[in-house]
Amino acid sequence: MEERNKTLGEFIIEKQEDFKYSSGELSRLINSIRLAAKVVNYKVNQAGLVDITGAFGAQNIQGEDQQKLDVFANDTFMETLINREIVCGIASEENDDFITIKGRDECHNNKYIVLIDPLDGSSNIDVNVSVGTIFSIYRRVTPIGSPVTIDDFLQPGDAQVAAGYVIYGTSTMLVYTTGRGVNGFTLNPAIGVFYLSHPNMQFPKDGTIYSVNEGNYVHFPQGVKDYLKYCQREEDNRPYTSRYIGSLVADIHRNMIKGGIYLYPTSSKAPNGKLRLLYECNPMAFIAEQAGGKASDGFGRIMEIVPTELHQRVPFFCGSSNMVDKAEEFMAKYV
Numbered sequence: 001m002e003e004r005n006k007t008l009g010e011f012i013i014e015k016q017e018d019f020k021y022s023s024g025e026l027s028r029l030i031n032s033i034r035l036a037a038k039v040v041n042y043k044v045n046q047a048g049l050v051d052i053t054g055a056f057g058a059q060n061i062q063g064e065d066q067q068k069l070d071v072f073a074n075d076t077f078m079e080t081l082i083n084r085e086i087v088c089g090i091a092s093e094e095n096d097d098f099i100t101i102k103g104r105d106e107c108h109n110n111k112y113i114v115l116i117d118p119l120d121g122s123s124n125i126d127v128n129v130s131v132g133t134i135f136s137i138y139r140r141v142t143p144i145g146s147p148v149t150i151d152d153f154l155q156p157g158d159a160q161v162a163a164g165y166v167i168y169g170t171s172t173m174l175v176y177t178t179g180r181g182v183n184g185f186t187l188n189p190a191i192g193v194f195y196l197s198h199p200n201m202q203f204p205k206d207g208t209i210y211s212v213n214e215g216n217y218v219h220f221p222q223g224v225k226d227y228l229k230y231c232q233r234e235e236d237n238r239p240y241t242s243r244y245i246g247s248l249v250a251d252i253h254r255n256m257i258k259g260g261i262y263l264y265p266t267s268s269k270a271p272n273g274k275l276r277l278l279y280e281c282n283p284m285a286f287i288a289e290q291a292g293g294k295a296s297d298g299f300g301r302i303m304e305i306v307p308t309e310l311h312q313r314v315p316f317f318c319g320s321s322n323m324v325d326k327a328e329e330f331m332a333k334y335v
């Protein structure tokens with residue numbers, strides 16, 4: 001079968017031996033995420049027609065006003081993952097704490113845990129701009145059969161078994177890695193099947209796009225300010241183009257295809273940055289590095305950070321390797 005016409009299901013079966021832990025569960029887990037993504041995609045596409053936009057009327061542990069679609073997406077992914085008996089624990093941006101799941105035998109015999117940002121780019125839901133879902137998969141570190149603990153979730157990004165995202169955009173794509181490169185699948189909405197449309201995705205080493213919320217400029221560290229001035233200076237192939245969608249998944253997806261860097265630095269409003277290490281930065285970093293890009297906190301690899309809290313935030317610089325290197329050069333001047 002021609003590579004590009006392969007379905008996600010066929011790809012998963014074929015690549016099964018590629019998974020770090022060649023077990024049926026991981027492929028069934030990726031398949032579960034595919035199913036949930038289709039349900040969320042259907043709702044995202046109805047956002048203008050049914051009452052699924054606007055605030056839900058509650059705040060999450062991050063102190064953010066939950067949007068109705070945040071809650072719908074969270075419920076959908078949670079129910080799908082719980083009912084499929086593959087994972088022993090789930091942590092979500094929308095849940096204060098992680099949840100543990102017992103198998104049919106009422107024991108904790110499943111070996112994978114999932115961390116998820118069910119709806120990324122919440123500020124864009126009501127204005128018909130691309131949003132996404134981000135997921136990160138680990139093998140538990142506590143003994144199989146014993147109760148899941150926070151230690152199973154506080155693992156560095158380098159321990160991820162798989163990670164990926166769904167982008168609900170002009171088309172809906174599922175992009176994921178199991179540590180053997182990055183592959184992108186586009187949904188044919190007419191028949192509800194994901195097809196391999198972007199095999200072996202690669203981050204260009206260089207780019208001319210930088211993505212940052214420049215509204216926070218005055219609060220940025222001096223190294224970031226200097227790097228942005230470098231991007232804007234009339235030299236070589238600069239000034240670069242500034243493109244910021246406000247949905248992490250969409251900004252990084254575009255930069256992975258075209259070349260570019262995404263930055264969410266610290267600021268007075270976000271002393272540790274805004275993005276969460278476990279279910280935003282680590283999975284996007286795994287994707288970026290597997291595609292030949294880089295992901296840093298401004299000084300070192302994101303995936304080497306040893307987490308201390310479920311919802312901890314970190315500064316995030318992610319994209320074309322030469323651009324991340326240059327940004328780190330400017331940051332290093334002020335340590």
Ligand SMILES: O=P(O)(O)OC[C@H]1O[C@](O)(COP(=O)(O)O)[C@@H](O)[C@@H]1O
Nearest residue numbers: 117119120121122123213246247248
């Ligand atoms: O509006 P800001 O402060 O620029 O933040 C935008 C960033 O915040 C996020 O929306 C955070 O994700 P959530 O929408 O999942 O909370 C990112 O997707 C995006 O890159």
Ligand SMILES: [Mg+2]
Nearest residue numbers: 117120121280
């Ligand atoms: Mg997010």
Ligand SMILES: [Mg+2]
Nearest residue numbers: 093117119120
């Ligand atoms: Mg979110």
